[in-house]
Amino acid sequence: MGKPIDLEVRKVVTEALVSMVSGVTGLTPPSGQPLPDFIQAPVDRAVERIRALLCEQLEGTVPLYEAVERACGELPDGWSVLLNMERGSGCVELYDSNGVQIDDFPSDHERLDYTINDAIEHSLTAANSADVGQGE
Secondary structure (H helix, E strand, O other): OOOHHHHHHHHHHHHHHHHHHHHHHOOOOOOOOOOOHHHHHHHHHHHHHHHHHHHHHHOOOOOHHHHHHHHHHHOOOOOEEEEEEEOOEEEEEEEOOOOOEEOOOOOOOOOHHHHHHHHHHHHHHHHHHHHHHOOO
C-alpha cells in the first residue's frame, strides 16, 4: 500500500468508519493507537477495491498533453486546433488549411482531450477527401 493516494484514501475511509461507529455506539478508539486488525483489515480491503475501481475507470483515457502532442504531429499541413480556456469552461476550435473555422466537426465535447482527438480525426478525413478530389 505504499502509494500516498492509497494512504490518504485509507485515512479517509478509516476516519469515516470510526466516526460512524462512534456515532452509533458512543465509543471512540484510543487516540494515537492503531485500529485492531479485525477492523483495519476490512478498511484495507475497501481501499484496495476503491483503488482498483479508480484505475479501471482511468484505464484507456488519453491525457490532454498526449492529445496536444498528437495534434502537433498528425494535423494535415495548414490545419490548426486551438484550445481556448477560461474560468468555468474550455473549448476546442478547428481551422482548415484556408483558415476557415470548422464548427461542426463530430464530437460530443465531453472532455477537451477527446475533443482534440475528434478534431484531428475530422481534419485527417477532410484533408484526405480533398486530396482524393484533386486527384492526388
